[in-house]
Amino acid sequence: MSTRQPPANLEAEQALLGAILTNNRVLEKVSDFLRADHFSHPAHSTIYDACQTLVERGHLANPVTLKPYLEHKEELAEVGGARYLAQLVDSVVTIINAEDYGTLIHDLHLRRELIAMGTDLVNEAFQAELDSSAVLQIENAEKRLFELATTGQQDGGPKTFKESLIGAINLAELAHKRDGELSGVPTMLADLDKKLGGLHDSDLLILAGRPSMGKTALATNIAFNAASFFRERAQEGEPAKSVVFFSLEMSSEQLATRILSEQAEVNSHRLRTGDLANEDFDRVLQTATNLHSVPLYIDDTPALSVGAMRTRCRRLARTHGGRENGLGLIVIDYLQLLQGNPGERSDSRVNEVSAITRGMKALAKELNVPVLALSQLSRQVEQREDKRPQLSDLRESGSIEQDADVVMFVYREQYYLERVEPSQRPEETRERFDERHAAWVERSERAHNKAEVIVAKQRHGPIGIVSLFFDGNYTRFGNLQGGEPPPEEY
Template sequence: MTSMTPQNPAGEGSLFDGDPVMVPAQDRQGIPETFGGAASEGFDRVPPQDRDAEESVLGGMQLSKDAITEVVEILKGHEFYKPAHETIYRVITDMYGEGEPVDPITLAAELTKRGEITKVGGAAYLHTLVQSVPTAANASYYAEIVRDKWKLRQAIEAGTTVTAMGYAQDADPAEVIEASAARLLALQASFDMGKDPAGWDAPMQDRIEEWEDDQAAGEDPGLPMPWEDLQSMLGTVPGHLVVLAGRPGMGKSVALLDIMRHLAVVHGRPAAFVSLEMARRQIMNRLIAAEAEIPQHDIRKRALDQAQWKKYDKVRDRIVTAPLRLIVPPGGITVPQIRSNLRRWQIEDRLPAALAVDYLQIIKPDVQGRGGNRTNEVDAIARGLKELALEFDLPVFAAAQLSRQTTGRDSKVPQLSDLRESGEIEQAADAVILLHREDYYEPESERAGEIDLIVAKNREGNTGIVTCGFRGRFSKIEAMGQDY
């Protein structure tokens, strides 16, 4: 099919419809001429479109129910360049969904009923659409053309937005680059959805076969963790959000880093630790202290003796070759920024087996959330982390702060209600582990050196308490009974 000369009547559609986008002469310096015609003429190209393909899609859908079924797998409606075509498409799919027959006569009647028949060109135009397509058999082919043209328009819109950001007088280069990368990576993600990703039409036969295959694969112990009892209780798998909560200084960062260190150093699986509290040097001090069992105090003072250097030499290669990434974002980070980096890793086939964030309440709220109250911001962050776990099919571990309510009670044992600033943290998490140490409050306690990992919520199994040894000077938590 030969595409018709693109029509561009004023007032049609969104940013790329109507009059061409023009850039003032004083703002065009440095813009390549190939970006949209000669620089002296501005951006005067008509956005990509194929009107013949759009007409053929709609004509085919009026001829055959099978064509409608095929097209709705490819298009959602917003991909049409001409607004009238999107209107017609949406009415066709509404009628089809209600079990109504679709042809030029019934379609015209429905459009008339909705007061939109004149907007789409009248009943005569619906007959023209049918007459323009020889057969409904190629409707899906034409739908793919429509979708591809829409993708190109989206790419142009993203590029235009990025260009406008760069030309802003007060633009911060780092912010522009970060926002540009996030925009483009999000665009790619929207193109990679595939057919029926949510499973709207997947029959139970498919689901039961998936389940049987999983069972036949044998026991799945979940993500390897340094504490066998906790690993067995949680059975953490991709898609889970696990929250480790405690008061400041209780050991949240130690626990998170232990999980990531065990995964990467012991099991050789990629892990990423995002710290919003510590500098990279502090994290390295803790990592080496835990792995080599050298007191943090000596490392911080840079006062290692010969024996300690020998301990370090024994573990150095293990640490160097471990697929562990230590990320300390300057100026903090938002959930969308985490998503853009995960998307980049996904494209490069470098997604980690697990992600840890230290800690949840100091993740920066998204720009769109500014002006809201703190509870809403934390709610959005908690939901965002859960969405990341599902979107990228990996477990996400996040530390969270508990409120001061704990310290005001006779019993200092934390409760789920102590989660600070948000009930959504508990709601979004698949598991919540509350950290408690008696010697945090009573240094001379008979349980000094112990830490309780209280599984207060667990969607995948039982709740309970796993008691471990807390070796604070080595920044390490170990299973009870382990030889110290």
């Protein structure tokens, strides 16, 4: 039985190389997507690589200039040495179809890679290893397929200033059509949206805070508000988008309970324990029915790797409108619970977190969506008199601060004040104690149901503090108006 040969077209490779040697400007048409290893014949790969090197150095690439570099190469000796270069030039009929030859060579390379990948998949599936489960093999296969599919895509490269201006005008037009609303994804928190301009595509946003500050509650509110916004826009005829929330700490049911408590205005603890009056339970059921169509997805897989998360985001983007408009927002709770990709893990947690943040930023750019990732803060915050976080408080702060486009902190003074009610000191007069206690009460009243979002870094906008309303009964953040929540919302 004859063995099938991998797909290749030596004539197309010879025609392209001959065209390049005849006119080096042909290289400009194919160099963006065609690499030396895309050629099937080793000699052709060597010649193409040498042509690229000479042209990049500003030299002419032809049989004469290439001869000193290639005459001793074993790959070229097999096809006749330097004389083969002259044969390539002599065989050229036209250089008009050179780009078509390059596209054909690239396509055949992809086919050979697919064949090799299929062979590897079969061999790996037959090998049972403890650290390589079937699910991990599937994720790796999907990753390799995606990388292969995007190899040679020509959607990158420099753009003219005119193209960039058109993109900027399109963003401004979108905002203008929304009557001054945001061009980015809105959080529905007016002051925060005003400070950030919404959550912008391809941005990595870090939301950090100490435990019990409400960072998960705020991220949940933002995710739900964004999903509700996308539902409204889809009903108006705009492309459908969705939000995916990766919850590595809480289960999907716990997150859904938080959202249900907030929307139905039922105390979250009573909802969890079942301590509800009949009318409250009826309201919960009605609210749940209304929320069924909200395009919010929750993935509560523990110890998820960046690669697995990227694979799931790509899959969700494809199944909901394609890579350009399937996803509108990705939320990750929280960064330190993510795992590095197999083979990229390091003994140093700082290095591993660096790889994770780079992966999240790459994901934001690849899918062109904002990625909101939660992060822990170090305990050194608790050692200071002023508990407001700062950039140096971020765990593994170097890589997080560097890769993030926006860094925000959640801070609730009320949390700390409730735990430091003053007591009378020895030898302190009653009058002095009453003064201190009255000052504490006044300060506690000012901080009651209030939260701060500290925008400590914003690559494209201002930094500063945004005040929000926080209702612990419903784990809900809202707009603050004159110190009180707006009556129509609360």
